[in-house]
Amino acid sequence: MHPGDWRLINGENIEAIPAALARARGNATARALAGSDWLIRQKNNGRFLALRRGDIVREFTRRALNADVRADLAALVDADAAGEASRPLSGLLERLHALGLDEVAYGESTGLALVAEPHVLGYAGRDRYRRPLWLAKSATRGWQRMRRAALSDDIVLEAISGYRSHDYQLGIFRRKLARGQAVAEILAVNAAPGYSEHHGGRALDIGTPAEPPAEESFERTPAFAWLQRNAAAHGFVLSYPRDNPHGIVYEPWHWCWRGA
Ligand SMILES: [Zn+2]
Numbered sequence: 668m669h670p671g672d673w674r675l676i677n678g679e680n681i682e683a684i685p686a687a688l689a690r691a692r693g694n695a696t697a698r699a700l701a702g703s704d705w706l707i708r709q710k711n712n713g714r715f716l717a718l719r720r721g722d723i724v725r726e727f728t729r730r731a732l733n734a735d736v737r738a739d740l741a742a743l744v745d746a747d748a749a750g751e752a753s754r755p756l757s758g759l760l761e762r763l764h765a766l767g768l769d770e771v772a773y774g775e776s777t778g779l780a781l782v783a784e785p786h787v788l789g790y791a792g793r794d795r796y797r798r799p800l801w802l803a804k805s806a807t808r809g810w811q812r813m814r815r816a817a818l819s820d821d822i823v824l825e826a827i828s829g830y831r832s833h834d835y836q837l838g839i840f841r842r843k844l845a846r847g848q849a850v851a852e853i854l855a856v857n858a859a860p861g862y863s864e865h866h867g868g869r870a871l872d873i874g875t876p877a878e879p880p881a882e883e884s885f886e887r888t889p890a891f892a893w894l895q896r897n898a899a900a901h902g903f904v905l906s907y908p909r910d911n912p913h914g915i916v917y918e919p920w921h922w923c924w925r926g927a
Pocket of ligand 1: 865870871872920921922
């Protein structure tokens with residue numbers, strides 16, 4: 668697969684990424700990935716399920732592909748064809764209710780809206796941690812242009828985090844609940860699952876070398892000063908300034924693609 672075609676195909680419970688982008692745990696896995704086009708993995712825990720080469724799908728472990736997963740797998744082809752169109756929210760609402768979150772009350776109190784995931788995300792290079800960075804396709808190009816423009820002013824912008832699935836945000840929530848935090852406490856720091864701009868592939872947490880990620884101190888860096896002057900011209904807007912009406916803590920690192 669040509670790197671220009673690299674994309675994440677987003678299903679309900681599973682997703683496909685180019686096998687060339689997957690990080691192998693062990694030599695056997697590395698060899699299997701090297702001979703494949705696509706890696707299919709579970710969204711909520713990242714578990715490798717299967718590899719695909721041409722039309723041939725091979726399970727990673729026996730019975731990795733049960734009947735449910737096979738149905739999801741068949742739907743991935745349709746998801747790919749649907750491009751950047753939004754996925755339905757149905758599965759998310761069920762999972763929110765299971766956490767005891769009332770989406771109507773939450774939406775009213777925060778002014779935040781549910782954010783659907785796209786069917787397909789574009790590859791935007793790597794983040795600070797060398798992980799693949801996924802964004803909506805138009806945001807991918809916007810980010811790459813903005814990064815080059817910053818570099819020509821001797822400013823290095825690094826991506827900390829781009830697209831995150833509903834399942835990923837649910838995982839953060841479940842881990843914090845398990846550590847004994849109250850829902851209200853978690854909501855002061857994390858948007859409820861389904862309400863993060865990261866789900867739509869349009870939000871980007873931005874950092875700069877030698878600065879800790881996602882800290883308020885980012886606002887004192889030349890990189891932040893550059894973003895304040897130039898991000899809007901590149902289609903990016905600061906989503907959560909100080910005292911924002913959503914009750915979300917000030918996030919100088921979180922920028923959202925609104926289109927150039
Ligand atoms: Zn963010």
